[in-house]
Amino acid sequence: MSDYLAVTDDDLDVMLRAIGVASFDDLLDAIPEEIRMKGALDLPAGRTEQDVMRHLADLARRNTSCDDETSFLGGGMYDHYVPALVDAIVSRSEFLTPYTPYQPEISQGGLQVMFEYQTAICELTGLDISNASVYEGPSAVAAAAYMAWGQNHRPEYVVSEALHPHAKATLRTTAHGWGGRVVEVPLRDGVTSADDLAAAVGPGTGAVIVQQPNFLGAVEDLRSLSDAAHRAGAVMVASCDPIALSLLATPGECGVDIAVGEGQPLGNRLDFGGPSFGFLAATSAFTRRMPGRIAGQTTDADGRRGFVLTLQTREQHIRREKATSNICTAQALNALAGVLHLAWLGREGFVGLGELLARRTHYAREQLCAIPGVTPLHTRPVVREFAVELDGDVNAVIAHCQQAHGINPGHALAADFPGHPNGLLVAVTEQRTKADIDALVRAVRSALGATVGEVAV
Amino acid sequence: MPASTGNPMQDEAVVTIYERSRPGRAAYVAPPPDVPDVPLDDILPPALRRATPARLPQVSEPEIVRHYVRLSKRNFDLDSGFYPLGSCTMKHNPKLHERAAALPGHSRLHPLQNDTHTQGALELMFNLQHALAEVSGLPHVSLQPSAGSHGELAGVLLTRAYHEARGDAREIILTPDTAHGTNPATVTMAGYTVVNVGTAPDGGVDLDDLRAKISDRVACLMLTNPSTLGLFDSNITEIARVVHDAGATLYYDGANLNAVMGLCRPGDMGFDIVHFNLHKSFTQPHGGGGPGAGPIAVSDRIAPFLPVPVVARDQDGTFRLDHDRPQSIGRLRGFHGNYGVFVRSYAYICSLGAEGLRRASQVAVLNANYLKALMARPGIGEHLPVAYDRHCMHEFVLSGGPMKRNLGIRTLDLAKRMLDYGYHPPTVYFPQLVDESLLVEPTETETRETLEGFADAIAEILAEAAVDPDVARNAPYTTPVRRLDEAAAARNPVVRQPMD
Numbered sequence: 001m002s003d004y005l006a007v008t009d010d011d012l013d014v015m016l017r018a019i020g021v022a023s024f025d026d027l028l029d030a031i032p033e034e035i036r037m038k039g040a041l042d043l044p045a046g047r048t049e050q051d052v053m054r055h056l057a058d059l060a061r062r063n064t065s066c067d068d069e070t071s072f073l074g075g076g077m078y079d080h081y082v083p084a085l086v087d088a089i090v091s092r093s094e095f096l097t098p099y100t101p102y103q104p105e106i107s108q109g110g111l112q113v114m115f116e117y118q119t120a121i122c123e124l125t126g127l128d129i130s131n132a133s134v135y136e137g138p139s140a141v142a143a144a145a146y147m148a149w150g151q152n153h154r155p156e157y158v159v160s161e162a163l164h165p166h167a168k169a170t171l172r173t174t175a176h177g178w179g180g181r182v183v184e185v186p187l188r189d190g191v192t193s194a195d196d197l198a199a200a201v202g203p204g205t206g207a208v209i210v211q212q213p214n215f216l217g218a219v220e221d222l223r224s225l226s227d228a229a230h231r232a233g234a235v236m237v238a239s240c241d242p243i244a245l246s247l248l249a250t251p252g253e254c255g256v257d258i259a260v261g262e263g264q265p266l267g268n269r270l271d272f273g274g275p276s277f278g279f280l281a282a283t284s285a286f287t288r289r290m291p292g293r294i295a296g297q298t299t300d301a302d303g304r305r306g307f308v309l310t311l312q313t314r315e316q317h318i319r320r321e322k323a324t325s326n327i328c329t330a331q332a333l334n335a336l337a338g339v340l341h342l343a344w345l346g347r348e349g350f351v352g353l354g355e356l357l358a359r360r361t362h363y364a365r366e367q368l369c370a371i372p373g374v375t376p377l378h379t380r381p382v383v384r385e386f387a388v389e390l391d392g393d394v395n396a397v398i399a400h401c402q403q404a405h406g407i408n409p410g411h412a413l414a415a416d417f418p419g420h421p422n423g424l425l426v427a428v429t430e431q432r433t434k435a436d437i438d439a440l441v442r443a444v445r446s447a448l449g450a451t452v453g454e455v456a457v
Numbered sequence: 458m459p460a461s462t463g464n465p466m467q468d469e470a471v472v473t474i475y476e477r478s479r480p481g482r483a484a485y486v487a488p489p490p491d492v493p494d495v496p497l498d499d500i501l502p503p504a505l506r507r508a509t510p511a512r513l514p515q516v517s518e519p520e521i522v523r524h525y526v527r528l529s530k531r532n533f534d535l536d537s538g539f540y541p542l543g544s545c546t547m548k549h550n551p552k553l554h555e556r557a558a559a560l561p562g563h564s565r566l567h568p569l570q571n572d573t574h575t576q577g578a579l580e581l582m583f584n585l586q587h588a589l590a591e592v593s594g595l596p597h598v599s600l601q602p603s604a605g606s607h608g609e610l611a612g613v614l615l616t617r618a619y620h621e622a623r624g625d626a627r628e629i630i631l632t633p634d635t636a637h638g639t640n641p642a643t644v645t646m647a648g649y650t651v652v653n654v655g656t657a658p659d660g661g662v663d664l665d666d667l668r669a670k671i672s673d674r675v676a677c678l679m680l681t682n683p684s685t686l687g688l689f690d691s692n693i694t695e696i697a698r699v700v701h702d703a704g705a706t707l708y709y710d711g712a713n714l715n716a717v718m719g720l721c722r723p724g725d726m727g728f729d730i731v732h733f734n735l736h737k738s739f740t741q742p743h744g745g746g747g748p749g750a751g752p753i754a755v756s757d758r759i760a761p762f763l764p765v766p767v768v769a770r771d772q773d774g775t776f777r778l779d780h781d782r783p784q785s786i787g788r789l790r791g792f793h794g795n796y797g798v799f800v801r802s803y804a805y806i807c808s809l810g811a812e813g814l815r816r817a818s819q820v821a822v823l824n825a826n827y828l829k830a831l832m833a834r835p836g837i838g839e840h841l842p843v844a845y846d847r848h849c850m851h852e853f854v855l856s857g858g859p860m861k862r863n864l865g866i867r868t869l870d871l872a873k874r875m876l877d878y879g880y881h882p883p884t885v886y887f888p889q890l891v892d893e894s895l896l897v898e899p900t901e902t903e904t905r906e907t908l909e910g911f912a913d914a915i916a917e918i919l920a921e922a923a924v925d926p927d928v929a930r931n932a933p934y935t936t937p938v939r940r941l942d943e944a945a946a947a948r949n950p951v952v953r954q955p956m957d
Contacts, residue, residue, distance in 0.1 A: 001810055001812075002551070002813075003816055003817060004548070004817075004901075005816065005901055006902070006903075006905075007904075011904075012823070014905065015824075016823075018827060018830045018831070019827055019829075019830045019848075021826075021848075024822075026848075027826055027848045028720065030688065030691050030848065030850075031717075031720065031721050032693070032694065034694070035693070035694065035721050035725045035726050036720065037719060037721055040719070040812065040815070041811040041814060041815070042811070043588055043806065043810055043811040044807070044810055044811070045810040045811065045812065047807055047808060047810065049553050049808065052553060052557070052804050052807045052808050053553060053556065053557060055807060056560065056807075057557075058577070059562070059580060060562025060563050061577065062577030062580070063566045063570070063574065063575050063576070063578050064570060064574035065562050065563075065564075066561075066567060067561040067562075067565050068562075071567055073567040073569050076568075076791055077792070079565070079567065083485075085484075085521060089525045089526070089529070091555060092526070093536035094529035094532040094534045095532065095534075095745055096534070096742045096744060097535035097550055097742050097743065097744075098533060098534045098540075098743060098744075098745045099535075099540070099545050099547060099746070099881075100743070100745065100746040100747075101745065101746065102542070103533070103872070104941050105873070105933050105936040105937070105938055105939065106532065106876050106881070106936050106937075107533065107745070108532070109528035109531035110532050112471070112473065112528055115473065115952070115953070115954070116475070116954065118952055119475060119953040120513065122953045123511040123956075129953070130953070133746075135603035135604065135607060136791055137791050138788065138791040139603065139607070139789065139791075164791065166788055166790070166791035167791070169787050169788035170787070172787055173614065173764070173787035173789060174614075176617070177613070177614055177617065177647035177648045178646060178647070179648055221505070245511070246511065247497075247507065248506065248507060249506060249508075250507050253507065262791065269564040269797065270564065270566060270568065271558075271564055271566070271797035272563065272566040272567070272570075272575065272792070272793065273568030273791065273792025273794070273795075273796055274568075274603070274748070274790075274792060274793075274796055274797065274798075275748030275750075275797050275798055277747075277748075293746060294950075294952055296950050297951040297952075298941050298942045298943065298945050299941070299942055299945070300938040300939040300940060300941050304467065304471065306471070306938040306941045308941050308943050308946050310943070310946040310947050310950055311947055311950060313947070315638075316638035316642035317637075317638040320638045320641040320642060321641035321642060321644060321645045323641075323642040326606040326646055327606055327607075328605065329604040329734075329743070329746060331744075331746075331748050332744050332747050333742075333744030333745060333746075333747065334744075334747070336525075336745075339474075340521065340525065343474050343513065343516060343521050344485055344521060345484075345513065346484060346485055346513055346515050347512060347513045347514070348483060348515070350511060350513055352485075355497060356488065358500050359492050359493070359497075360491075360492050362492075362495060362500045363492035363495075381502065383500075402574070408567075411569045430487075433491055434491035435491075
């Protein structure tokens with residue numbers, strides 16, 4: 001077995017003698033006899049490195065990854081191309097193995113990355129201040145709600161029906177702690193209606209939370225929704241896809257107070273759902289309510305430019321029960337992957353990627369909806385993902401596409417949107433070419449034919 | 458810019474990636490257009506579009522690589538040197554884990570893939586759930602929380618759900634005055650009020666104070682054992698009895714679990730809820746501040762409330778994500794947790810096995826006690842006495858109070874001078890209970906020579922301070938930057954690159 005230890009019998013002798021005990025067990029004299037483990041843990045015996053690698057590879061082979069099929073799955077995480085330089089940089093020991101930068105003099109690399117990351121998030125969102133990351137997307141929504149709670153102590157959170165189902169669930173769970181509750185505004189033709197929202201908000205509304213583009217892929221009119229929130233004195237929160245922000249009006253331009261989102265599309269692996277990072281940015285009015293680490297610029301004793309963790313009087317290690325959040329370890333390495341991906345895409349490349357996705361998504365929706373038995377769930381503008389309703393069992397269609405065509409056509413909506421029992425959410429990335437999209441269309445046509453008893457093509 | 462110091466790292470100008478930007482440069486080459494070139498206005502009306510592009514840098518690939526490689530060299534890291542940061546368990550991060558986690562079957566698996574196509578991942582998670590249940594002595598596990606503080610939040614929300622299901626409204630949570638700051642911050646987020654419990658002279662929980670403060674208004678006592686002083690609380694079963702008699706739950710902060718794996722178990726001590734820091738005891742690299750993972754294990758009475766989904770195994774041996782748990786508190790995040798972290802921690806558990814985990818904790822305790830003994834030698838002991846003179850577990854606390862009085866240097870100065878000697882300092886000024894404290898956690902993966910070298914360095918720094926305390930007061934000298942003005946940063950926050 002590998003145990004990564006170095007203590008020899010000689011070492012043990014020397015060390016025990018220096019400590020002044022006869023045996024290791026003497027060191028445990030504070031542990032009462034009745035709670036000491038008598039036997040061994042019920043776990044398999046240790047294994048060699050090569051055995052463990054083989055076992056982990058066997059498990060990996062029993063998964064169907066995006067290398068094994070042409071995947072149109074999205075719903076919060078997307079199969080974007082991760083440039084090779086991301087792997088090369090994030091695997092460097094100097095970024096991979098330090099702790100949180102408590103000693104800034106020997107952590108300038110990590111602190112400057114945070115500063116550069118915060119800048120990128122401010123640029124994407126059009127807001128004043130970003131922290132250095134939170135855990136991931138849905139819990140970032142809950143973190144934004146807690147900021148609003150700190151600001152206005154109003155217990156009701158009015159959310160769009162098309163906020164990510166996991167974000168809604170996370171918000172419900174978390175807000176219950178501080179006595180908050182969640183109210184949902186239904187969709188009209190795929191988007192949140194500003195009129196319905198205006199009717200739902202009131203003096204008890206702490207925050208309005210919508211998603212851009214929403215879970216069904218539709219681009220929301222953030223400006224009118226922000227206006228409705230602000231008329232009721234509520235904080236406006238938008239959960240945004242970071243790549244869609246290459247094209248879409250920024251949260252800042254639309255009057256949003258706090259923008260959050262899932263950072264995985266920026267340089268992070270799918271990893272079966274994590275780790276990735278969440279981003280969180282706000283207007284300067286919320287500076288003292290921000291959760292988590294923030295890097296700031298300063299100078300050293302000789303006047304050199306440098307970076308430190310700053311505004312720390314917000315944080316748990318200083319403020320304890322009065323902290324703006326309990327967050328400590330967040331997602332520094334994943335945020336580094338994000339800033340690397342953005343630097344690689346560059347100012348023009350980022351916009352170009354957004355346009356490419358918008359055109360391919362538009363094409364895919366047109367082609368799929370030309371199949372008899374496929375109708376769009378809404379006709380709103382889409383930029384990376386869209387939803388359709390199938391005239392046939394969606395799970396049978398998915399299974400057929402996977403088995404007969406090696407294509408995963410998307411995510412079934414029924415579990416979260418019971419009103420769409422055969423709804424399918426289809427995501428497009430730069431890794432899915434026109435040829436892939438055409439193959440998807442053939443597969444779905446064949447599947448719908450097969451599931452209604454016709455001969456598959 | 459100050460005059461040259463002869464240190465190339467210090468002489469190098471600090472430039473951000475944005476300042477390297479030049480119009481017309483780029484790394485990315487877009488795929489050739491293949492779908493019809495529909496005008497963008499027809500797809501996305503101008504009213505929904507941003508006015509100006511995000512001002513991302515315009516840089517070539519070689520520049521990006523060189524920029525971030527240079528930045529990396531301005532970091533100290535665990536692979537370069539000793540990192541005895543107390544309560545952080547900076548043990549070796551095996552390289553195997555990175556290779557295993559990068560396998561496409563793990564790293565390119567989409568979280569919304571059907572259960573039938575993720576059997577390998579679900580089996581891995583199921584096995585990890587079992588291993589964590591075994592190590593903690595608590596049978597039911599959720600892998601979902603993203604880090605230790607997230608696990609704490611899960612634990613306190615579970616406590617709330619447990620009491621509410623019994624119609625028992627409670628409003629107070631007790632934490633020891635030595636607790637990590639995340640404990641009280643979590644309590645507030647979950648809608649409870651914090652009351653501190655004092656520490657007895659031997660470093661354990663003050664039982665009299667606990668008895669005075671426990672009542673039917675107390676929902677939970679949050680504790681870590683060994684405590685943040687590195688001491689095992691021998692009264693733990695009595696503490697558990699007092700807490701349970703009052704109907705409260707007992708929560709175990711797993712930050713210090715590395716001391717007890719295979720030696721004793723929180724479940725056997727009487728804890729109801731435990732969180733693990735997979736980025737501490739189970740070797741997930743810290744990444745400069747994440748990612749981590751904070752799974753929780755709970756007793757039978759808490760199990761119905763666990764977050765969804767959990768991984769279950771059916772009679773026929775297939776694995777599935779179980780969402781059908783009517784009393785669940787719900788979700789704490791998207792998808793199924795930090796799976797990439799699970800792969801690494803599972804690989805670690807497979808490598809060590811039952812005996813290896815026990816051995817790891819034994820050597821962690823041995824190394825800590827040996828280093829503590831080295832700290833008692835003349836030249837160190839009179840300036841940095843150990844705060845509690847008993848056998849420690851995996852870490853111990855020194856007080857820099859005498860050093861301040863004898864030599865005129867503070868713990869901060871000592872820590873900064875250690876940087877010049879190539880060491881990451883211990884945790885400083887925590888726990889707050891001890892004057893000028895240093896919390897030292899060497900971990901099991903360090904050699905005896907490393908511990909001795911560290912002790913020698915401290916002796917040298919103290920001897921040097923006896924001659925001229927200004928050497929330490931003005932340290933460090935050899936790092937990429939010298940002492941930084943944190944007050945100025947907070948007074949006038951510059952938290953993003955200014956753009957023209």
